Amino acid sequence: MRRAVIMLTAFLACVMLSFGIGATSAWAEGExxxxxxxxxxxxxxxxxxxxxxxxxxxxxxxxxxxxxxxxxxxxxxxxxxxxxxxxxxxxxxxxxxxxxxxxxxxxxxxxxxxxxxxxxxxxxxxxxxxxxxxxxSELDRYADLLYSGLHFALIIALAALGVSLIFGTTGLTNFAHGELVTFGALITFLFNVTIGLPLVLSGLIAVVIGGLLGYTQDRAFWGWLRRRRTNMVTTMIISIGLSLAVRYIFLYFFGGETRAFAQYNGQPGHQYGPFLIAPKNLVCDVIAIVAIVAVSWALLGTRLGKATRAVADNPALAAASGINVDRIIRLVWTIGGALAALAGVLLGTYQNVGYQMGFQILLLVFAAVTLGGFGTAWGALVGSLVIGLFVQLSTLWIPSELKTVGALAVLIVILLFRPQGILGRRTRIG
The missing domain is CATH 2.60.40.10 (Immunoglobulins)
Known part of the structure; x- marks a missing residue:
């Protein structure tokens, strides 16, 4: 029965995808x-x-x-x-x-x-x-790009930290993680604009719902695939299909245009030396830094963090020592979903809300995780800083349309000399 449900779901996803591909060009608005x-x-x-x-x-x-x-x-x-x-x-x-x-x-x-x-x-x-x-002036331009690179890097780091934690404990490269970012922004838009709650409260609700969604999807879907010992390549392909299906569900209900939150979408910047910064961006930076430091500290300084690292190093040995591996993995999915939703809230505050906003940064998130070292929390942060700064500052020398390509070129060059990433550890294969 469950197999029939999965086959039906896959068929409906393909049908929705077919309609979605035709609808994208008709519904999406230009820049x-x-x-x-x-x-x-x-x-x-x-x-x-x-x-x-x-x-x-x-x-x-x-x-x-x-x-x-x-x-x-x-x-x-x-x-x-x-x-x-x-x-x-x-x-x-x-x-x-x-x-x-x-x-x-x-x-x-x-x-x-x-x-x-x-x-x-x-x-x-x-x-x-x-x-x-x-x-x-040139100084103003350098300062604006430097700050926007740091601000964008912190948003990428929130999403990258969730990807890194999930990969470290399950081995899954989750291509649907970008949709968790979009989900956080859309839930915030729902409560803030449609229902009329304040943006801060709407964002908190979105982060909580994002964490619950992360827990639920592992308990009902990814955990079931894990118990059936589905191989990682198959699971990764499933995540790609899930990403496409969910993205076009967002398109169907939200539409293709970008929209702004009800508050803080037109805030004047304040001059801090050469930097012109809107206060909302400074607040978002503080929130992102606090979240990243809190999760990193929890991984290093708490018993749950030690159990998480044990599961990431050797799940079988961790289970033999009395650690409930499934519970730890669900905790990681909860944290990853909450961090992705928070990234979506901050990204929506920075550049408005759209149905494919998470997908648009997904490649940069993967680049940051790979560059910093898969499965390492601090590596995700370091990789995000490198990617975010390069994406913005590279527009001084190359066209803006090529800035993502330039970031990926830097990724390739660095990995040629350090395949495990900046903070990753060498592993022996075979």
Whole structure:
């Protein structure tokens, strides 16, 4: 009976996948730059915004409407320069941070929010504003890319830590882990935007549900495959199919467009030396660091952590010494699901919510885990820092469209000289 249920599920997944492939191009929206201009709570209309590529080629222009909203479609993912024409500002309104030119990065399928904070000018008029926006200096550009690389690396590290723990205890390379990241963001969107709860509370609920989902799927699915001694290659292929099926379920219910949370999606940045950082990003950084340090400390300094490391080293010997291996593995799945959901919450705060946001970073997550050393918690963090920083800083020398390819090239080069990864241990085969 159970075999028949599995075959039926696989058949339905294939049918959904067939419909999903045809629907993706029809439902998914393209990339864009957008924003809302407000002076306090009052929208500012008629302000001209222009967008350019990194090479200075014009992409498009727009003017804010009666609600202060503007949007410029862009040809694809990459880094763009967005200029606000200060001469078009109404009398008495100025740009409070004195940065009329920004260089946001647009991810695949993302409508990136760009914020120009406005305020009263103390009687100054639009005619007294500079005639052309001041282009960001090279120092500003380096600082923005450095911080965005660190911020992105911490998000990748949360997901990579879960992948590393699951692989270390079960040997499974879980290609459906990206969907756990997306799940966390979508659950947060459900409670925050649809139901109307605060974003912080919605995020906490999503992390708890993500942990419960990790526990449930191992108890009901992966654990059953493990007891049947399904080989790792077959299990990995099953995870790929599960990833595809779940992704198109997300597409069916959520749609192909990217959406923002109800709070903190247009927060002005504060200047910290050369760094322009939104307070929400600093809070997200602290949350990610606390979560990573807490999990790493638990692995090293608690009895459950020691039991987890024993299961990772030798499951048979751990079972012989009285450790409940299945219970430890379910605990690891719970932690991995919660960390993935937390990564989804932070990623949604950083670049909005989309049905394939987890899939888009999955390759970088695997690269970080491989680079740091499979099965090591600190290795996942170190690998994530290398990948995150290289992905962002490489756009100084290569087109943004190739930044992921460049990160994978670095991965290949490093593994040629250190196959076990930066913090991994050599293992003898045969």
């Amino acid at each position: 864009a730059l957008q924003g809302t201009l407000k002076n306090g709570d009052a929208p500012v209309a008629g302000v001209k915004i222009k967008a350019f590529t990194q090479d200075g080629a014009p992409v498009g222009e727009a003017a804010s409407d009666a609600q202060g909203k503007w949007s410029i479609p862009v040809p694809g993912p990459g880094t763009y320069r967005v200029d606000l024409d200060q001469t078009s500002l109404p009398a008495g309104v100025t740009l409070t941070n004195n940065r009329p030119s920004l260089t946001p990065q647009v991810a695949d399928g993302q409508a990136r929010n760009v914020l120009f904070p406005l305020g009263g000018a103390g009687g100054a008029t639009g005619q007294n504003q500079p005639n052309a926006p001041k282009a960001p």
